[in-house]
Amino acid sequence: MFRGFATISFYADDLAAARDWYAELLGTDVDFAFPPAPAPPAYIEFRVGDDADELGFIDRKYAPPGASNVPGGAVMHWHVDDLPATFEKLLAMGAKEYQPITAHSNSDFTTASVVDPFGNILGIMHNPHYLEIIEARRQSPTE
Secondary structure, three states, X not given: XXXXXOEEEEEEOOHHHHHHHHHHHHOOXXXXXXXXXXXXXXXXXXXXXXXXXXXXXXXXXXXXXXXXXXXXXXXXXXXXXXXXXXXXXXXXXXXXXXXXXXXXXXXXXXXXXXXOOOOOEEEEEEOHHHHHHHHHHHHOOOO
């Protein structure tokens, strides 16, 4: 039934500011914007990581009724190789701590999360299982 992560969508009142902030964080430009320039976008999208996962930003005026501007709810964590350095970079860029760096007992899993300047929760983690899957892909023959 569930085949994999397709898109995570965040909301922002100022898509240009969100675009610039995330372009700096990710070290890449937006891969898609709608409508196309020169019109101001209602949606922008970055492709991130090993699987080019979609990180989308929607103008908050299109948020569903009842959507809150207060951080909360589910946290989607991105694997990062250096969790402390990534966490510090996010804080230095103006994100606010949501969950401190937390080592989970009896495992090598470590998580943290921040609230970005646009009110979205951005989770990061060091995930050994993620690394095992990536390594297995590298070792399997391509068809």
